[in-house]
Amino acid sequence: MSVKPEATQQRQEAISQHQDPARRRDATRRREPTSRQIREEGLWRAMGLRDEEYRQIVEILGREPNYTELGMYAVLWSEHCAYKHTRPLFKLFPTSGPRILQGPGENAGVVDIGDGQAVVFKVESHNHPSAVEPYQGAATGVGGIVRDIFTMGARPVAVLDSLRFGSLEDPRVRYLFSGVVSGISGYGNCLGLPTVGGEAYFDDCYAQNPLVNVMCVGLAKQDEIALASAKGVGNPVMVVGATTGRDGIHGATFASVELNERSEEKRPSVQVGDPFTEKLLIEACLEAIRSGAVVGIQDMGAAGLTSSASEMAGRAGSGIEMDIALVPRREEGMTPYEMMLSESQERMLVVPQKGREEELMAIFARWGLQAVVVGRVTDDGLLRVTENGEVVAEVPARSLTTDGAPVYRPEARRPAYLDELWAFDWRKLPEPEGPEALGAALLTLLAAPTIASKEWVYRQYDYMVQTNTVAGPGSDAAVLRVRGPGNGKGAVKGISLTIDSNGRYCYLDPFTGGRIAVAEAARNLVCTGAEPLAVTDGLNFGNPEKPEIYWQLTRAVEGIASACRELGTPVVGGNASLYNETNGEAIYPTPVIGMVGLLADVERRCTSAFGREGDRIVLLGPVGEELGGSEYLKQVHGIVAGRPPALDLDMEKRVQKLCLAAIHRGLLRSAHDCAEGGLAVALAESCIGGNIGATVRLPYRERADAALFGESQSRILVSVAPENLDELRQLAGGYAVPVLPLGEVGGAGLRVELARIEPEGRIEPEGQTGPGTIYLPLEAMVQNWRESIARYMKK
Amino acid sequence: MKFAIVVFPGSNCDRDCFYAARDVIGQEAEFVWHTHRDLSGFDCVILPGGFSYGDYLRSGAIARFAPVMTEVERFARAGGPVLGICNGFQILLEAGLLPGAMLRNRDLQFRCEETFIRVETSRTPFTGLCREGQVLKVPIAHGEGNYFIDEAGLKDLEANRQIVFRYTDASGRVTPESNPNGSVSNIAGICNRQGNVVGLMPHPERSCEGMLGSADGRVIFESVVADLAGRGVARAANALMDRQTIHQVEKAAGGASGCR
Known part of the structure; x- marks a missing residue:
């Protein structure tokens, strides 16, 4: 067959027009602003970068960044990725201890649990x-944190979620709440990952800005822990798993600004999850890590390729060169900017x-x-991105990461609102009159969504x-059996x-609130019979650029750090979510x-x-009468004020040691932390849990409601067989912990006899000067x- | 005896079934990959729970086309005991090895909770050690477990004693409150006419140890062990039957794979 020379030439021109990479790149680039446009129009501002940050980038590069590079810095230097305002505070946390194998800095913390096994976890x-x-x-919140765990070589074994929403009276809040619960359920269940615990609080301050914090826990053999480090010059760099599309571009940037009425427009920056792919990815990655062929591995979370490549290179002190034309994509015509930020x-x-x-x-192919x-690992410390061989971005890898990002220590100022709130005296409130009113208050508290059973939530989770779930949701803390060499x-x-x-405690006093959060978490564990080991923290705050918010942040971190140090539970990793504000109102x-x-x-739980x-029902720890910051004040009196309960960490430690x-x-039949709703709610919950009543006599000095519903710390409500009471008392003496026998288990309802302690210490007999006896049937x-x-x- | 635990992409109770069969019951067990085409050497096949192929399209709808399913059908037609748990039950329905279909739960939500199920027949290999009327505490965890069958089908099930488990209260009474998902006639599990293929939504592998809240599910695994020990034929039948015989069996049973 003969072809005319002209025709051949024409065809070749046609091909080069359509297929010549250089032309395509030009076309691509034409859609993106040039370095000059960036400079003249100040385009970094729309990406969330400050002017001085732009100048810093120019200084690092020794030239102006192109659009792709600017985007990469913008996302990695966002608060979400760079922790610009929190990094200096993280230094306050104790991060090491005899059991800590890996503290902060990797994808998750690792703690030694003996027998060559380790727990890997993060929130x-x-x-x-x-x-x-x-x-x-x-x-996708679940998906992201689960990847952080299995990327360490650990099999994810549990999820816990900490949720905050506005009032359930609000239909939009109900939409958000049910959507979030379905999302966690839809993703976690499909992975075959039990959601074994969590908490949900409801308060108007979260109406527009709900909090969804997810903690994932994995188990690993200590010698199979994988790290996210790009070591070994010349080693290849592989992208595995799903294809790359345009979803979630600038998700991290969106997470680093306040919400407003136009935030809904940002819905496209929310990623879309595919738990089925994640499930395959878990199995394939664990198999790959076990094969020994993996040098380093990291998930692509916020800022996808950019963060994973720069962080892996940054940790190893190496560089990475990669050609994005080789990255499998789910849509045509994606620019380098979009590829790097997807x-x-x-x-x-x-x-x-x-x-x-x-x-x-082959391993990944087997899992489809x-x-x-x-690309490959290099030794020049640069993240060099090419497209079909042509360089489209080239920046020092470490300058993108937390090592290179700016750090801010803004002004901190104690908020003025505290003076007013602290001046509040609950003693001046009218007291509920008579046992009926106090009983009604207890029922109100039991029905308050923050205290009420979360069964509606957790029955949607495969727990x-x-x-391995020995104690699931609804317990003080979840308990999982660990199979292993000991079996x-x-x-x-x-x-x-x-x-x-x-x-609420943190709002009223962030230092004390932070300490209480740690103390109570430890107390929850202790109530199951577990020795607390380590902490992961999720810091959810407003805009740190406001001095009052930064003060809250600083004080809360100081509180957490001091409690972690005192209780011997180091912080092994965590997360900060700032700018949780809507139209200027912070959570x-x-x-x-x-x-x-x-x-x-695990049998001794x-x-x-x-x-x-x-x-016999016994209270371990101090008897308190205080109402500041309590759920009772909020639910029954509609007041959020006062000082949160005081916390004596020394007493806390002794109470926990005693309980353990x-x-x-084997002395205790039950142990329950006294938390929101105080002793009365703890009693009711222990009754409901055992489907049996109780009769107790509660002494108080000033006010019955404060004794019933006050949220004094360091208290554990226990029950013991009568023959063990003496031994418990003796044990408590050794720890110098007060022990107050309250009554006994039995009957079809909760009976609380209120007994006023006269100033000289004499306790009045039943019904004489006290308000009488509360009785609530179990059923109610x-x-x-x-x-x-x-x-x-x-509704 | 030896259990085959079939693994589809997205199965997530495969390891739990394996653990129950090997570590709790003390039998041999092996994972069988979804592309595998040979079940020789196995005495019992378990299709575990999970989200095979993400449950995209419809639960079990894609898994039924997996290569291994041809073998599972063959195994079943030859009389081998097959147990489908949760997603495995859904797959058996989609594959036409059991009658009926699954709808989304009555309240349209995923439900994970303890349920009580009553053993309606002890004629299957998985309930042989049970007393009829015995109540087992076994948990559920599913979003699509609302079993549906039309009236004629239900009559057939009843007439042929194919209803194996019903949701009841703790004392064994069939009540509307004890039906967690809206299933027709409180049905929690059924079998084929021959009785060797059983599907149920609750998870017996999750209730094999007292530590986990109930050990009532063990009897289901122990029954099939006892059944096979008594018969001692399933393995032999499977091994000896040549392809021609199997095709004849399939025809006699009313269809080769692919027909429903």
Whole structure:
């Protein structure tokens, strides 16, 4: 067949026009602003960068950045990625201890639990995405933190979630709440990852800006821990998992600004999750890590390729060169900017040993996943991005990471509102008259969504899959059995998990609130019989550029740090979510504490439920009468004021040690932390849990409501068989912990005899000068407590 | 005896079933990959729970086309005991090995909770050690477990004693309150006419140890062990039957794979 020469030439021209890479790149570039336009129009501002930050970038590069480079800096230097305002504060945390194998700095913390096993865990927030797209926001929140865990070589074994919403009276809040719960359920359940615990608080300050903090816990063999480091010059760099699309671009930037009425427009910057792919990714990555062919691995979270590549290179002190034309994509015509900033989910960056790429590709292929070599590790410290060989971005890798990002220590100022709130004296409030009113107050508290059963939430979560859930949601803390070398030979170990915080306490006093969050998390673990080991923290605050907010942040961190030091639970990792404000209104400062504990013998555990008729009910710890910052003040009097309960960390430590010792000796039938709603709610919950009543006599000095509903710290409500009471008392003496016998388990309701202590210490007999006896049938308490949230959600 | 635990992409109770079969019951167990085409050497097949293929399209709708399912059908038609748990049950329905279909739960939400199920027949290999009327505490965890079958189908199930488990209260009474998902006639599990293929939504593998809240589910695994020990034929039948015989069996049973 003969072809005319002209025709051939024409065809070749046509091809070069359409297919010549250079022309395509020009076309691409024409759509993006030039360096000059960036400078003249100040385009960094729209990306959330400050003017001085732009100047800093120019200085680092020794030239003006192009649009792609600017985007990369903008996202990695966002508060979400760079922790610009929190990094100096993190230094306050104790981060090491005999059991700590990996503190902050990697994808998650690692703690030694013996037998060559380790717990790997971390908490992360997904607040802003959940505020505008609750289902996907929460779902991808789960996805992200789960990747942080298995990227360490650990099999994820549990999820806990800490949620904050506005009042459930508000239909939009109900939409957000049900969307978030469905998102967590839809994603976590599909992964076969039990959601074993969590907490949910409801307060108007979270109406527009809900908080969704998810903690994931994994188990690993210590010798299989993988790190996110791009070591070994010449090693290949692979992208594995899902394809890259335009979803989630500037998600991290969006997470670093305040919300307003136009935030809904940011819905496209919320990523879309595919839990099925994530499930395959878990199995494939764990298999890949076990093969020994992986040098380093990191998930692509916020700022996808940019963050994973720069952080992996930064940790190793190496560089990475990659060609984005090789990255599998889900849509045509994506620019380098879009490729580098995409937050498409379920992707990982893997650095294998050179020569073992094909081995890894085979593993991923077996799970139906792509694994593609896109570049290599270099020794020049640069993140060099090319497209079909042409350089489109070239920046020092470390300058993008937290090592290179700016740090801010803004002004901190004690908020003026505190003077007024602290001046509040609850003693001047009218007291509920008579036992009926106090009983009604208890029912009100039991039905308050913050206190009420969270069954409506957790029954949507698969909390049993993996068949290790010994104590699930609804317990003081979850308990998982740990299978391992010890199995069949002696005791089976367990880990206990909790996540906790009280934003109202922190609003009223961030230092004390931060300390209480740690103390209470530890107390929750102790109530199950676990020794607290370590902490992950999720700092949820408003705009740190405001002096009052920065003061809250600083004080809360100081409080957390001091309690962690005192209680011997180092912080091994965490997350900060700032700019949680809507139209200038900040949320309560809400530092969430996730904590992990160890049970040497999971059979020696304890629950919060009363067990047997005739058991003695005893309060371990001080008797308190204070109402500041209590749920009672809020629910019954509509007041948020006062000082949060005082915390004596020395007493706290002794109470916890006593409780642990008593559980280990098998003295306790139940142990329950006294928290929101005070002793009365703790009693009611232990009754409901055991489906049995109780009769107690509660002494008080000033006011019965303060004794019933005050939230004094360092108190654990326990029940013991009568024959063990003396031994418990003796044990308590050794720890110098006050012990107050309250009454006994039994009957079909909760009976509380109120007994006023006269100034000379004499306790009045029943019904003489006190307000009398409260009696609530079990059924009434159950009804108020169990179905409350479901009733709201049916509205 | 040896259990085959089939693993589809997205299965997530495979490891739990494996643990129950091997570590709790003390039998041999092996994972069988979804692309595998050989079940010889196995005495019992378990299709575990999870979200096979993400449950995209419809629960179990894609898994039924997995290569291994041809073998599972063959195994079942030859009389081998097959147990589908949760997603495994959904797959058996989609594959036409069991009658009926699954709808989303009555309240449209995923439900994870303890349930009580009553053993309606002890004629299957998985309930042989049970007393009829015995109540087991076994948890559920599903979003699409609302079993549906039309009236004629329900009559058939009843007439052929194919209803294996019903949701009840703790004392074994069938009540509307004890039905967690809206299933027709409180049905929690059924079998095929022959009785060797059983599907149920609750998870017996999650209730094999007292520490986890209930050990009632063990009897389901122990029953099939006892059944096979008694019969001692399933493995032999599977091994000896040549392809031609299997095709004849399939025809006799009313269809080869792919027909529903």
